[in-house]
Amino acid sequence: MSSLSRFFVYWRTIVIRDREIVDAVVHPEHRGPSAELQEALETWPGPSYWADDDGEGRLVLVRALAKPRPERWWLHTALFLATFGTVWMGGALIAGSPVGIPFGRDLFLLGPSLVEWFQDLRPGLGFAVALMGMLLAHESGHYVLARRYAIDTSPPYFLPFHPMINIIGTLGAFIRLRSPIVDRRQLLDIGAAGPWAGFVVAMVILVVGLLQSNVVLDATGPTSQYIAIASDRYIYLGDSPIMYGMRHLVLGEGTVALSPVAFAGWIGLFVTMLNLLPMGQLDGGHVLYAVMGERQRRLAPVLFVAVLLLATVWLFWLFWAILILILGRGRLSHPSVLDRHRPLPRLRRWFGWATLLLFVATFTPAPFQW
16 A cells, blocks of 8 residues: 555545455546556556546545455356256247156166157257356356455356246346445446346347247237247237337337247346346345435335336236345335445446436336236
């Protein structure tokens, strides 16, 4: 720190668990930064960023004080592979393949039974790669930005689920932040990175999948798109502005029978929307608090009532409202960051509003209809 202090008018140092946070005001001649300050910052053993854009020259430096803890990569890898397997089985079931249990048909012919099982799974591979790629992108966005700010965070935990109960074969994934978030900029970047990363991948998947889909002439149904389960059961899917626009751009008018890959892209938009719901401890709640600060407390009850009203359109919203209360331990307002008075830079504020606009663009009031 002594090599950098000569660039500062004044500074304060805060030690928080496993990190040192330096909040400094830079001398006017070194703001920008100057080449000399830039060279000195390269020697700092951690991230640094400018905390304002109004000329005050507030610089934040972060340094980890402890060695990274050893992660149980075997567990995260096992959960990923298990989830890939259940999602793969779900994709095969969507395609109408009779997926059973390996070795279940003849215990004395293990080899052929296993080969046949993988042959049954093969039609679901594209769906599994697409959906798992989107989930991995979403969680990696959170993970990379958290590491960028020297926050102690876990690798993603993927959650497998039986595809006979949940056809997509997963309950999603999550990471654990084991260090407190210092300011609203950190909260915004970490909270928004996951949805944006997942959304970009979902859009690529959606375009590829729509090119594999078919327009069905003279089809009648509650919505203009559906996924056929085993060719004889149909789930009609709701529209978001993004989904409506992409479907018409790629395929034009008419009811569309989505391919499994297009269905994975639709799920990607759906997951983005659910995570960006601007409430509580969801990604959207993080973003809204980062943009509005303590004013978010006044808006939280209004948003909660709105979710309850949505349950009259789609009952699952009631479950989501209960989940929000559980995650927030009964609180609707977002917990404060450590330095809630540090302003959010103007460009970050625009990024926050753009992220909330992404929620509007992916919003689907009634996603599933039968």
